[in-house]
Amino acid sequence: MARIIVVTSGKGGVGKTTTSAAISMGLAKKGHKTVVIDFDVGLRNLDLIMGCERRVVYDIINVINGEATLNQALIKDKNCNLLSILPASQTRNKDALTLEGVEKILEELSKDFKYIVCDSPAGIETGAHLAMYFADDAFVVTNPEVSSVRDSDRMLGLLSSKSRRAERGEEPIKEYLLLSRYSPERVKSGEMLSLDDVQDILSLHLLGVIPESKSVLTSSNAGTPVILDEKSDAGQAYADIVARYLGETRPHRFIDEKSGFFRKLFGGK
Amino acid sequence: MTINSHSFPAVEFKSSTFSVPVLSIASNDLILIQQLLDEKIKLAPEFFKHSPVVVDLGEVNKKQLALDFEDLATVIRKTGLFTIGIRNSNEAQQAQAISLGIPVNTAPTSDVRVENRKPKPITAPADDEFVTNDSTTVTITKPIRSGQRIYSFGDLIVLAQVGAGAEILAEGNIHVYGTLRGRALAGVQGNTEARIFCSDLQAELISIAGNYKISDDIHGAVANTPVQIYLQKNTLVVKPII
């Protein structure tokens, strides 16, 4: 049986797709057969970050509508043959995604793959709901700012009540925090929330902190997941995250929390 | 193949108990009603958003004021509330309600609460999570997240934090042994003796028996100091526990 991971956040632009690309590559590099699915129908960009946009022929909607088989739609990654990508449709409307359709696809993929990574769209509407509904694990990507943290909290509420596991009364989805675009300097200057501030609100199991890094943009422009840039801080952060998820203990890095945003705000009290 | 060949029933009636606010109407001045409702809702917009209400026409009918229920229903709908029933209504109002698809409660009760309490989790729409158990004290051990709502028919004990945008309601007391950032409403069926206890009060709203305070008006709370909140002559008092 495959393990289904949803990469989710609520808020847009926090690094879900960057994370989905990195961790799916990381899992595959560790020898696990992995598939990453783009649930962002209408705004697909996972294929761009994975550098396979020119090889997209069929997409997830074609599969749901029976216009293509899963095997026709899956794209083998150019860097790692254990990794496949199921792209989203650029042209269709979001409503083309259905619960039954998604369930069937996940069931079929489960037979073949060890990990299924679902890149959720922003928001809490249909696409995001379908991306998380069947999940076993949730990677909640959060930026160190109040609105992102709040949206993550909201998403965590949905994960614990609106998922298949919740509805069936099964063991709840395992929730992990990935704090992304972290900048210790900006935390120090009080512009950003510190890891402590975020954990104070979310109290989640921290899988890792991903620093704000130029290498993310460079890698996505090159169409290679940042985890393959082993020299970069963000790449190393993602490698740590994958290792920790697979059970390794690694000390947390890229954190430096002296004076947090809240402490600055409420300092006198 | 017959429908009965399924191993599980596709449709099943289950008995459930819901707690729904009652909107008591004592005037037939629709403009005034709208104004008052708007004011009330402004106090706690998230709480009232899409909230179901049962409309009680007892007062207005007692005064023998003519009230067109259809017009009233429109006013209520505009405020974002959903009328899911009426009671203490006359025949004309009942006919109007039925034609609008709104159920009519003809039982001569003064309290809408259904007495047959089922000690069972109740599945409600949206993200709401209504919980109760036999002892009527509900204990929650996990953080209550933004958008979640917990209801207890008795006391409510939360051994974790209550996130901003979350809402906890109890007919009895509320205890929060974590940071309370969301909304906490104790004594929601009118118990003025109910209290709220919490170890770190940063709430968006607190209420006891319908007496509200929003965060800007909450004074007396010191960060990280356990406080209790109770009613004294219709005023909420926030005081350190010891």
Ligand SMILES: Nc1ncnc2c1ncn2[C@@H]1O[C@H](COP(=O)(O)OP(=O)(O)OP(=O)(O)O)[C@@H](O)[C@H]1O
């Ligand atoms: N660690 C990082 N450092 C610097 N930039 C980053 C980092 N992570 C993501 N970004 C940038 O942030 C932007 C949004 O990232 P991404 O597309 O992964 O977010 P998303 O959550 O998938 O967005 P959407 O909600 O639109 O799907 C991109 O321009 C990306 O390059």
Ligand SMILES: [Mg+2]
């Ligand atoms: Mg994305």
